[in-house]
Amino acid sequence: SQTIHQWPATLVQPVGSPLSLECTVEGTSNPNLYWYRQAAGRGLQLLFYSVGIGQISSEVPQNLSASRPQDRQFILSSKKLLLSDSGFYLCAWSSSTGELFFGEGSRLTVL
Amino acid sequence: AQSVTQPDIHITVSEGASLELRCNYSYGATPYLFWYVQSPGQGLQLLLKYFSGDTLVQGIKGFEAEFKRSQSSFNLRKPSVHWSDAAEYFCAVDTTDGNKLVFGAGTILRVKS
Numbered sequence: 001s002q003t004i005h006q007w008p009a010t011l012v013q014p015v016g017s018p019l020s021l022e023c024t025v026e027g028t029s030n031p032n033l034y035w036y037r038q039a040a041g042r043g044l045q046l047l048f049y050s051v052g053i054g055q056i057s058s059e060v061p062q063n064l065s066a067s068r069p070q071d072r073q074f075i076l077s078s079k080k081l082l083l084s085d086s087g088f089y090l091c092a093w094s095s096s097t098g099e100l101f102f103g104e105g106s107r108l109t110v111l
Numbered sequence: 112a113q114s115v116t117q118p119d120i121h122i123t124v125s126e127g128a129s130l131e132l133r134c135n136y137s138y139g140a141t142p143y144l145f146w147y148v149q150s151p152g153q154g155l156q157l158l159l160k161y162f163s164g165d166t167l168v169q170g171i172k173g174f175e176a177e178f179k180r181s182q183s184s185f186n187l188r189k190p191s192v193h194w195s196d197a198a199e200y201f202c203a204v205d206t207t208d209g210n211k212l213v214f215g216a217g218t219i220l221r222v223k224s
Contacts, residue, residue: 034211043201043216044155059211090154097162098143098205100212102154 002027006091006103013110019064019078021106023091026072031093033074034100035066038088047089050074086110113138113206117215124192125223132187132218134202143205144185145212146176150198158200161185172196197222 006023013019025031035047046059048066056066063082067075074091086109092100114137124130136142143162147155159170166178176187185202199219203212 044214099157099160104154
């Protein structure tokens with residue numbers, strides 16, 4: 001069966017510091033991968049999605065970037081965090097029928 | 112562009128009472144529709160989905176949803192709510208553009224005993 005892992009689960013970082021959130025999927029090959037951000041009361045905002053290695057599409061201009069160095073690995077990064085980057089970040093992969101399967105999320109607090 | 116509206120930010124129901132969470136979507140074609148549930152601090156879990164066919168779909172945990180094309184709605188229902196159902200619920204539509212889901216803002220369900 002397929003599983004998805006993301007880490008770290010919780011992160012507290014100062015403004016201006018770098019960020020790296022990692023996500024890996026097991027049990028499937030060539031999945032579509034996604035990074036969503038969830039801010040309180042604002043639902044889920046799609047940040048990036050990837051249909052293959054090295055193929056990244058950005059949905060909104062922002063301070064973040066994403067990379068897919070391997071088929072089942074998806075990384076969310078920032079060189080310098082802003083206060084507004086605080087939130088709950090969710091990685092997901094999609095099946096051939098379009099439904100998303102989510103990781104457990106990473107809570108980022110920027111101080 | 113596709114959009115999803117969940118009109119109720121918060122809903123409180125008594126344990127054992129029935130529940131209906133509203134979802135309206137904007138999409139030109141027949142959509143793929145989903146309901147997800149999120150417990151605090153956790154990821155989202157799929158409750159049910161509609162692709163085609165029977166407009167009343169059954170999901171996990173006793174939930175069901177009905178697709179009404181004329182009303183552009185996909186409301187989630189449960190006949191008898193349990194305290195463990197307290198969570199945030201998200202409706203989503205598939206844009207069929209790279210399988211990207213568009214989510215509503217969510218409805219927080221509180222269950223009182």
